[in-house]
Amino acid sequence: MPFSHSGISDKVTRPISLNSLQRVFHFSKEKIAHLKSKANAEMGTNNISSLQALMAHHWRAITRCGHLNPDQVISYRVAVGLRQKLKPPLPKEYLGNALKGVSVKSTACELLQHGLGWAALHINKTIASLTAEEVKKTLKDWVNAPLILSNMRSNIPTSTSTVSLLIGSSPTFNVYGNDFGLGRPVAVRSGAANKMNGKIAVFPGAEEGSIDFEVCLLPETLHAMAEDAEFMEAVATCTKPCIYESCLAD
Template identity: 65%
Template sequence: MPQIRPISTSIVCPTCENDESTHRIELTPWDLRLFQLEYIQKGILFQTTVAKEVNQNLIQHLKASLSHTLNIFYPLAGRLSLIENEDNTTCFSINCNGAGAHFVHAAADGVRVADVLDPVYIPDDIVDNFFSMNMVQNYEGITKPLLAAQVTELVDGIFIGCSINHAVVDGLFHFPKQKVAELKAKANAEMGTNHISSLQALMAHLWLATTRNTTHHDLTTDQEVTYLVAVGLRQRMEPPLGEQYFGNAVLGTLVKSTAADLLHRGLGWAALQINKAIVSMTSDETKKYLEDWVKSPTFLSNERGVSTAIWASNSLLTGSSPRFNVYGNDFGWGRPIAVRSGAANKNSGKVTVFPGVEEGSIDFEVCLVPETLRALADDAEFMEAVCRVHAVVGAA
């Protein structure tokens, strides 16, 4: 079994201090409600034949680049700060003290790019160990770095994994541009509208397939099924949040149906329900939620393998976005050839969305119980829109 061999660890600090007026940044309810979740873990895979003798220069170059980048994104070089007030309340903020980010240089001896991309089943000890800060929860940023970067050498490639404080089994399904367009057109045609987006049609396609295949196991047709969609609110607020806003601005909206109703009504209806739920996330609704949260705070939490406040039974949850330009990261080796996430915050029903390698394509990284994942791969109706599928074993 391949082992990830640490070569060096260090702390990378900004090259200059930020202005004193920004030394402390107060956290919002959007941030605070995520305290019990784990760090976000996302990474990109490059195919490269960098000679071993120049690897150290490459690492120094990446560390220098990170140091300069922290001058711009200086909160990530800080630590969380806790202040206990006399009225028995506690305040959290980011102390932008320049304490630095965690940097790990490691090697995956004997592991090739093909070991990550090609097999149907990829052992979790490969991908998960491309990330540091595993099992670290966001509130631990009081003593731990808010950002950790790990550069792992493969035989013929490099994986750069980032774990960032966000204050079971994976299947990766690739939907090519043409199939995405066909699903969008079908969903809109069924409902006589043009408001359903490509992503909404894809989510509906997945929701139908998982419900259809779960009913073969432990789900009856009269049971409730839900889809929780994380909605970005930066441009939905009035006025919109400024481009320089660095905190969280995401809330979930829940779509409900019975299994029988969902399967009977089909793709267009499911996609339109998702669309309506997203549209309902107005600025006024969001402000009301935040005001209510301050009066009675609740925290999202996740225990791997257990349904929690995030994952109810028979639920899907979608996060991330195909709009993120992950393939625009070029460190001099060309475009990345794949993107993967770590094991953090995963449970059955979690769906992470990435843009595909080809423009206009979309990848779904889907965390499901093994029998449902296998049933999906055997579902001709679902797989008709899929170009390829990989499974990552043991991620939950």
């Protein structure tokens, strides 16, 4: 594989949005099941997953609370796991990262005019459209022209007319099954790395079947979401906003 040390910077990349706040929204198993049922019923399907319905609920809330122009595009970039998409699938023993980002896009007007089910099915179809052949092509292209990213934001196309969100991690990780000698964990957080406006991390909640969304957004958007009745109706609990600079200090 062609490689050059000049492609790797020895400089520490600082987060881009130091004025962002972070908050964790906790969704119970019952609330998630309700969103999933509602999304599938609206579209007459059973293909929408619990996480896709929850992402759609979140995507629409950020759009609504961000007070965007109707023609602004809001891109919801999802880190998709490739283990089962490859043929043959990767073995469970494979320890490396296996993911690819796909962007689900909509104008603010279109996203809010349609319901939860439309947004969830849009996410579902975009993820399903990622084929094994496309993944293999991406890997071959990378070998021919390796790209070392300095931060997660550098992997997101930017535009003055586009608002970009990036969601990663997974609610399937068995984070609460680890005991390092202090007993069962009480919470999981991602730390200060790769935090910027629009970054979302998904973790399993402490209770079985629940999910936590760790959200980093501009203060005005995050405060508006906490006061948005439609969004908060599905939220079981949420943490107080964490000032971004204090996260860096931690």
